[in-house]
Amino acid sequence: MEIALTQVILDGLRLGLLGLKDITIIVLPLMVAIELAKDSGLMERVTSKCRPLAGLLQVSKEAVLPLVVGLAIGFSYGSGVIISASKEGNLSMKDRYAIAVFLSICHSIFEDTLLLVAIGASFPWMLGSRLLLAFLATIFVTRVLFASKLDEEMSSPVGSN
């Protein structure tokens, strides 16, 4: 009985370590790549390429930077950008809801996706389904929920309410 339990624990440990090995191979280079992308100004360049998305999602141009940052790097980092952008008063309520809806469904696209791919999930399915659903949900929010009056009533910078 004693020996059997030890064996079970060792088996569990082995599974965990093997999984960690696969994850390490992906996460270590990825984190360096993300840091390089941040410091090289790549985010700003990608953001200017992504400006046309503002039209599709019906958000202001100021909303694109937090979207791109959150999508690539992460929710907390992205909302950091939202919070500072909100304080500057550039983001309407509609923008903020659009960003929050999009990023809550789809953020840290590289890290989250690759972690789960490392343990066996299919990469195209992971990436495709999240992006598609984030776009659809955001378009629904901006074009249906915030279609008309709601936007005027609810748009005010964070500081004033």
Next chain:
Amino acid sequence: MITKETWINGLRNGIDTIWELAKVIIPLTIVIAVLKETGYLELLAKWMEPLMQVLGLPGEAALALVVGYFVNIYSAIAVILALSLTVKQVTIVSVMIAICHGLFLESAITKRTGIKAWPLALMRLGISILAGLGVNWLY
């Protein structure tokens, strides 16, 4: 500007992430191995089977979903590692967890942006389940 700091920060973030993962994954894979051996996992699996079947998942996958929804992706990864799932099943669970995870922590972050957190959390949960059904159907 890319400096030596950039590389050091990247490596440090990577090591931090792996360490955070290790702290969750190693104990959890051991706990689940014990639950499996003692038959408790099977009990849960039997109980959850009717629900999970709709998603094309075995009953024990419910554990990965619950842990992922309410704790975080890291602990869901540990559960997935410990279960023996097919590629399709791992993909279904992964898509669902990627869309909706760490509800408590991430709702707290959402609130700081001046947005109501609970409708967003409900929406994520709903979209996650729809996505699971969709992947099961289309994969």
